[in-house]
Amino acid sequence: MKHILFALLFTISLSGFSQILDPVKWSTSVEKISDTEYKLISTADIDTSWHLYAQFVPENGPIPTTFIYDNSEETFSLEGNTLEGKGRTIFDPVFEMQIKFFEGQAQFEQLIKVSSAINKVEGFVEYMVCDDTQCMPPTEVELEFILEENNAVTSASTTTAVAGNAKETPVKISEKHIEKEESSATNKGLWSIFFIAFLSGFAALLTPCVFPMIPMTVSFFTKQSKNKAAGIKNAIIYGVSIIVIYVLLGSAVTGIFGASALNALSTNVWFNVIFFILLVVFAVSFLGAFEIVLPNSWANKVDSQADRGGLVGIFFMALALAIVSFSCTGPIVGTLLVESASKGGIAPIIGMFGFSLAIALPFALFAAFPGWLNSLPKSGGWLNTVKVVLGFLELALAFKFLSNADLVLQLHILEREVFIAIWIAVFGTLVFYLFGKIQLPHDSPLPHISVGRLSLGLIVLSFTIYMIPGLWGAPLNIISAFPPPQEYSESPYGVGFSKVGGFASTDTHGELPEGAHLLAPHDIMAFNDYDKGVAYAKKVGKPIMLDFTGWACVNCRKMEQNVWPEPSVLSILKNDVVLISLYVDDKRPLAEGDVVDSQLKPGKKLKYIGQKWSEMQTIKYKSNSQPFYVIIDHDEEKLVEPVAYLPDATLYKNWLKEGVLKFKK
Structure with missing residues (x-):
């Protein structure tokens, strides 16, 4: 399990992802009425919480949805106006007026009468979408209606040709393929956040505030329940309650700040500086300088509710665990929320679900199989070692946020070499700690080093040595998401680092053009x-x-x-x-x-x-x-x-x- 702690460092770099706001997807279809009449149908699929405005809105309101059909060759005529669905008409808080709009899906129909043989009709739609707090810029999307094949044509499915030079055979690659790749990257980002949070939950289990609670809580359920089945049922409800509590916390963060606003925070200077300070405080707490605890009155009130019994009592038992263990889980939860919040969207909810799932699983499993409790290691000084290791990881991660602020302001205080030097110092000190050369306030005497501690020390030592060439320009691909870019450096190439690639730019050997x-x-x-x-x-x-x-x-x-x-x-x-x-x-x-x-x-x-x-x-x-x-x-x-x-x-x-x-x- 101790190896998992260090794996957190390497997996966090996978958590970044990009997010393009594209709340409306348009598709088209054609309904044949007669040999000369067709109904052109445009369908808008609208993302949750967004709304698309109708074709007619009040003056000084938003951009209305407008359809233009290309009839430059006069091959058809429009029969009447474009018809739209009923929609909703309510007071819009953004424009402060009564406006008709559509949510979920909207359909627009235009009847045409053709005067000559044509295969398709082209056009475009101009529209504007908003949610309760923001609006996207006016957008134009091309539409294509196939009359003969009578099938739906999605506007985002245009196939484009890709080719290298005149001697190469063009390679066909659809825009959908690229969108699929971008979507896949987003999904990987969410999965990596879940994976990191899940590992963090297991790390939290191994802290002095949580680990001793496992046998105590499981024993309570098995002894107080009428039979084994009831004990297992209550333990499962207890685990689900833990998940609900932390997921509600993630939902609150998303709800308070807003899904899109969270992503914007990642480049905000004050956001990064504040969370640098916050993570340093968390790290110092884990290292043993002090403990971050919630007021005792909270724990007492919640604990009194836990005696009520039934589902409500079990839920308050889970809430009591969250409050009592806050000194150990709080810094981890805080770090996860900061990291996932900077990604935007539902990342905080996903992060809290992964974290709470890892904590809740042992309680349910050990309740189902009480004999497994005998295999658990006894509480002892090794639990404090876990806290200290997490403290060093928190300290290292904190400098990523300070680096973001420095990059945005272009102060050149925390350049690449300085950042890497700080990380080498942090992880180098962790190596000395794991090898027993340094002791912190709450450590127990260490007569010998265990195999697990030695193994983790060797992994950290290897990682520290790996970073050293980065001081002289090595790319350090394993941690590429953390340090500043290589051009943000005192010496971008460094001693002994060769330039990449064998191709020459224009003016490589001469004077660079202005700018x-x-x-x-x-x-x-x-x-x-x-x-x-x-x-x-x-x-x-x-x-x-x-x-x-x-x-x-x-x-x-x-x-x-x-x-x-x-x-x-x-x-x-x-x-x-x-x-x-x-x-x-x-x-x-x-x-x-x-x-x-x-x-x-x-x-x-x-x-x-x-x-x-x-x-x-x-x-x-x-x-x-x-x-x-x-x-x-x-x-x-x-x-x-x-x-x-x-x-x-x-x-x-x-x-x-x-x-x-x-x-x-």
Whole structure:
């Protein structure tokens, strides 16, 4: 079990995920009325908590849903207006007026009469969706109605051709394939949060506040119950109650802050600084300086309710466990909530479910099989060792949040070498502790080192040695999500670290163009100024790749460190496109002449560089998450559909090739 504790460190790096808000999915179908009449049906599937506005709304209200059908060749005529469902009409808190809108699903029907043989009708829908706190920018989606085949055509299923150069055979890859990959990455992020939380729950079991409660609680249920079946039933109810309590906590965090707002917090400077301090306090508590406890009056009140018996009494017994064990579980729960909250969505709920499931399982299992209690190790000093190890992990994780704040503000205080040096110091000290060279306040005398403690010490020692070359530029892929990027460093290449790839960028051996810099360690020439990058692309005759990224974006770092170095991808980035990296969380102020009014928030000013790029991404590309990649031509028009986090290097390469090929046509 002790090996699980260290595994937490390695699995947390998998928990980052990207999230694109796309609350409405459109599909089309056709109903044949006669040989010359067809009904064009547009169906909108609307995500939970979002609503789509009707075709007619009051003045100064939201953008209405509008359908345009392309009849430039005059092959059909519209019979009447586009019909819509009943919907709902209520007071909208966002626009403060009575507005009709649709929830769940909405269907729109347009009758047409064809005057010549046609196979399909094309058009588009412009619409706006909101929830109770925010609105998405007006969006246009192309629609296609197949008249002959009479089957549904989803607007997001357009197949695009991907090709490398003129000698290569085009590779067909659908946009759905890319969306599926992005969705898979999101699901993996949620699964990794669940897995981390589940392991954290087992770690919490091994603390002095929880572990001794297992035999005590199981014995209570087996002795107080009329028979074995009743004892098992009560223990299961007890375990379910534990899960309910912690899941309610995760739901409260999501409900208070909002699913989408949580994700935005991850780049907020104050959020990161506050939670750095919070995690340091948790760590110091675990190391034995003091204990974080809830008021005794809470425990007494809850404990008195536990005597009532029945389901209510069992529930309050579970609540009493959560309160009494808070000094050990509180820091772990707090860390999980901080980490999962920064991912947004339902991540806090998933995290609390995984954590509570790991705690609840032993109570139910040992109640069902009481003989297993004999196999449990006795309580002792090893429980405090578990707390101390968790304290060191908390301390290491805390510096990730401080690093995020430093990156966003571009202070260059906690650069890559400093961050890695701190981690080496933290885990190096943990090695001395595990080998018995350091003792902390609540430790028992250590006459000898157990095999388990020695094994864990060797694992931590190996990890510490692994990090040392990172001081001289090694990439450290195992922990790529934690340290600052390699270009945010005193010496990006370092002593003894060779540059990646064998392809030469334009101007690699000469003077870089104005506004350009080299991204270490790959030596990709990049611009952070949009206008200068576009001007240079026109000069050298190459397409432009916009990289909407963030200093505190975990998945951005994973793409840059794990996908971009692939030789075929790196060659394109260095030779075939002009890269413009736009950091949406850059908190440096705009020049006085560049401060303008926000188009998304009337009355507000765009004061920071990152706000400018964030608003540009939202308005022009209808996306608000990072990483987000767009390939455009010299007229600043999209060559292919943009992609987000795409960890499959082959798919990413094919997407790049498609954009380059379309530019050359």
